[in-house]
Amino acid sequence: MAKVFTITEGLENMGALRTGGQGSVYKGKRMGAILSAVKLLPTPIHAENAEDKNFRDFQNEVEKLKKVNEDPSPNVVKILNSGLTESGSLPFIEMEYIEGPDLEDLLKPPHSPIFTIRETIKLADHLANALAHCHKVGVKHGDIKSNNIKFNTETGNYILLDFGLAVMSDEQRRSSLRHAGAVEFMAPEQHDGIMLFQSDIYSYGIILYELLAGAVPFPLINRVETSRNMVMLSHIEKQVPDLMELRRNRLPVEWSEEKKANEMMVPAWLLQVIEKCLQKDPEKRFHDGVSLYEAVNNNNQNVLNNEQVTSVINELKTENERLTNLVEQYQKASKAKAYMITGIIIFVCLTTFGINLVLNKRSTNAVTDSTNIVNKPTQPIKNHSKTAPKNTVSPVIPKENKDSLRTVPVSKKDSIKPKTTKDGLSNDVPEF
Template sequence: MAKVFTITEGLENMGALSTGGQGSVYKGKRIGTVISAVKLLPTPIHTEDAFDKNFRDFQNEVEKLKKVNEDPNPHVVRILNSGLTESGNFPFIEMEFIEGPDLEELLKAPHPPLFTISETIKLANHLASALSHCHKVGVKHGDIKSNNVKFNQATGNYVLLDFGLAVMSDEQRRSSLRHAGAVEFMAPEQHHGEMRFETDLYSFGIILYELLAGTVPFPLINKSEMSRNMVMLSHVEKQVPDLLELRKNRLPEQWPDNKKADEMRVPSWLMQIIYKCLEKAPEDRFANGMELYEALSNHNDGLLNKEEVDRLISGLKSENERLQRTLAKYKQVTKSKAILISALLCFVFLGVYGINSVFNTRDSGNVIAADSTVTTKVPVKSNAKRTPDTIKKTAPVNNNPVAPQNKKTKDGLENDVPYF
């Protein structure tokens, strides 16, 4: 492809990726195979004199951008280079090229017209992390919109792109926003040329609103100046339409009823964060990206997305089924053991009872005197020592009675019974 113009030495211009009033983005190629995206700002800087305000402002913002890369964040595009083009002295920012669709593309067919709750929360965390990272080093983005946030197909992360406004002078920024800014995403104060940390948070709120509702709160009907002014005035004066009502009317028809019901249960904390970001007065919003990210983090402890919840539930069901099978086997084994133990106890009891009965009968039977004509029944206590006094003398008694065949031991007969 023929070069349109020279960007800078060692960086080949591969052609335009997008163009707009705030500048153009070109696909660049460095020596080798490194592909990049080059943001070219529309207003040239004709001097590199340090006393020139535009050049000085540009240099200051470039220095801030360099700090963004000192501790890279996976949700912020890496800045590779910046400076002035060799032809025309246009300010440019060279960034890594992210393969993947932007949010604007993800909201168009064949994709659903809105995001699921879990994916919206994922995007919210990634974008808040990006803003926190930038605001810590003093960089305000100023141009957050759906086509400036890409889904990185290689990593699965959402990435904030295009820091073109960040390096513009205040006057350049005011002029650019007034005539070419994405007014659907602009905070009320931006319509007066003001850009603050809170300004980025308003645009963040619009992004989340669009993902859940399937539309921005104040759509641009056409690109006429009148339409732009109406949208700008709406941001300043009107309250945003009911998000949940818009979401309800835009849920995909092909979704089953149970999914539709689940997808209408937007967490109240998420709604509160969105509406706080959309406050008209900057001081009523979060102060910066760090505060926003902290607010989201407070609700992310133990938070699982739908896919993780489904996996967890599936795992719990499997574990429950395994435990039920184990319990059923245990109950069967326990029942069999109980029957066996009961049978053994009955056997032991009957055995002991039978043996005890035999010995008691033999020990307390009839005593016959060898030289008597009368037989006398003598009751004998099992543990008592037999004496002549225990025998009723109704007949002549032989002083040498016949000893019983089973004389009790000293320790007692019971000790000879084997117990189980």
């Protein structure tokens, strides 16, 4: 890529990012792979000494910008360097290069024409923090508009860029705003070249209005002087159109009916902040970025918007369904377990009952058999002729003669005979 001109030693010009009446922004490259964004101011400085008013004003404002970086903010672009170009003697401010789209791009297709409530509140918080950070050290930005706020894709933060007007003199600023300023975002007093802390507050309100409504309150139809004057006059005299009506007409068709209904529930505190920021009289707005940030931060912490409430309710419903299903599973498992245990108990009981029944039956049979043996009548023994002994007949003897009688043998066996031995002697021992 051919260089248009040399910026400064060690800083390569890689081409214009954006050009305009208030100056141009170029992409720069330092030694190595470090990228930066370089803001070139349109008014040349011919002498780098205190006698040159332009140079003196530039130096004073640059010193203020350095204070912004003494305590870096995640929502304010870092100022890396400043000076005069080697060719053309144009003042420049070198800032970190932020990778990501700006708000103007995020409101164009394929993106939705409006922001969600959640994302609007996020930007409101980030941008209010950026203004508070700058206003604390006395720096007024003066040129807050859609393409001066970027979404950092690396950090997820919204970043305030381009402090070009901040380093201009009052006369340069007045001329620049009148002929090249973004009149759609300018406070009424800025059309007279006046820049206050409250001027940044007004532009902040226009930003939030644009995100919710999908358009600024007083759009610029074309760049001709007549259109610019009409917009300026509208900021001074006209009331802003109904934000909610514009939002309703710009709801994306691809959103569900439920989402559309939720996205129309913009928190009252957010609408009140926007209304206060857009007051015609600067004194009726927030005094500076510090008081603005306090209002936004307090409401953001203490009040849940409807989208968040719906999200929480949906999460609770999902969790409740999960727990209900879990309980049902436990109940089913418990019932099955109870049935199984009951079955086992019944089986054990029946088995025990059966065993006892068998044992009792056996015991009863044994007792019955024993009883039968004991109680069985004795059968008379039949006499057989062969085995029965011969009965003796005892004569009836009168009682008085009983003792005087001797026994008479009834058979030959019962008679006792003396035996004769071989020698002819008789044996007196009887033989039975």
